[in-house]
Amino acid sequence: xxxxxxxxxxxxxxxFTLVLADALDVLLRPALPVSIPDAVYIEATRVHGAxxxxxxxxxxxQHLDQVRIIPTNIGIDQQRRLEEGRSTRGLGExxxxxxxxxxxxxxxxxxxxxxxxxxxxxxxxxxxxxxxSLISTGDFLRELxxxxxxxxxDYILDRAAIQGRNVEKQREANQDATTRERLRQQLSSYx
Amino acid sequence: xxxDQETLLRDYAAGVVSWSTLKxxxxxxxxxxxxxxxxxxLRPPVAPxxxxxxxxxxxxxxxxxxxxxxxxx
Numbered sequence: 001x002x003x004x005x006x007x008x009x010x011x012x013x014x015x016f017t018l019v020l021a022d023a024l025d026v027l028l029r030p031a032l033p034v035s036i037p038d039a040v041y042i043e044a045t046r047v048h049g050a051x052x053x054x055x056x057x058x059x060x061x062q063h064l065d066q067v068r069i070i071p072t073n074i075g076i077d078q079q080r081r082l083e084e085g086r087s088t089r090g091l092g093e094x095x096x097x098x099x100x101x102x103x104x105x106x107x108x109x110x111x112x113x114x115x116x117x118x119x120x121x122x123x124x125x126x127x128x129x130x131x132x133s134l135i136s137t138g139d140f141l142r143e144l145x146x147x148x149x150x151x152x153x154d155y156i157l158d159r160a161a162i163q164g165r166n167v168e169k170q171r172e173a174n175q176d177a178t179t180r181e182r183l184r185q186q187l188s189s190y191x
Numbered sequence: 192x193x194x195d196q197e198t199l200l201r202d203y204a205a206g207v208v209s210w211s212t213l214k215x216x217x218x219x220x221x222x223x224x225x226x227x228x229x230x231x232x233l234r235p236p237v238a239p240x241x242x243x244x245x246x247x248x249x250x251x252x253x254x255x256x257x258x259x260x261x262x263x264x
Contacts (some may be wrong), residue, residue, distance in 0.1 A: 005254060013210055016221040017235055030258035043220075052222065089214060113251050118238035119209035125243040134244050135251035138237030143255040147263060157234040164225025171226075
């Protein structure tokens with residue numbers, strides 16, 4: 001019998017990789033509750049022009065029995081900073097740490113699994129409570145591949161990059177259109 | 192794409208720099224990183240099993256493996 005675990009998403013990168021690959025559902029395959037700290041959720045869904053944002057919102061709403069947004073004090077600070085136009089860099093990870101602390105304090109028997117971006121997990125020593133384990137997006141996908149639940153890790157990562165390129169091109173096109181419109185308005189003001 | 196951005200993205204795909212570094216160097220969000228990788232025909236990196244967190248990662252993979260075995264026998 002497996003113990004009680006929660007999979008805590010510490011950063012937007014796994015969400016964007018999976019949503020652009022149209023593979024968010026893989027997060028549910030281990031049937032572990034998924035916790036997304038509020039600051040990570042806000043960071044992921046406020047990206048202007050990214051179609052992934054709406055899909056993330058829709059996916060969470062379709063799986064409220066398994067996916068939860070976790071309110072944190074860091075999330076409150078993030079809102080304040082956004083309103084004041086200040087930097088919010090690094091707050092997603094801080095909110096994940098707060099989420100972890102709250103989860104472990106509330107559940108003395110439970111354990112947490114923190115989902116990280118791949119290069120970060122190799123380069124930095126992560127906090128690790130004895131009841132917290134780590135997994136990267138790549139490790140996660142490789143386990144699914146070994147269990148034959150996805151076609152291949154590389155396929156998903158390639159798909160995310162290709163779709164990311166398409167999204168970026170669309171963003172650039174939108175930006176160009178906005179710039180052209182501003183220029184047109186400015187020129188017409190001289191008439 | 193600017194030359195310095197391309198260099199950073201190539202280093203990122205090769206596991207030389209992290210996503211945190213890309214954020215510090217001006218990449219606004221991970222969609223921009225994925226888009227840049229796609230343009231360069233690269234894919235996001237998969238970390239080798241090394242570095243300071245190996246034991247915690249091994250535990251993490253075991254948890255996922257056991258959960259998958261339990262729910263997808």
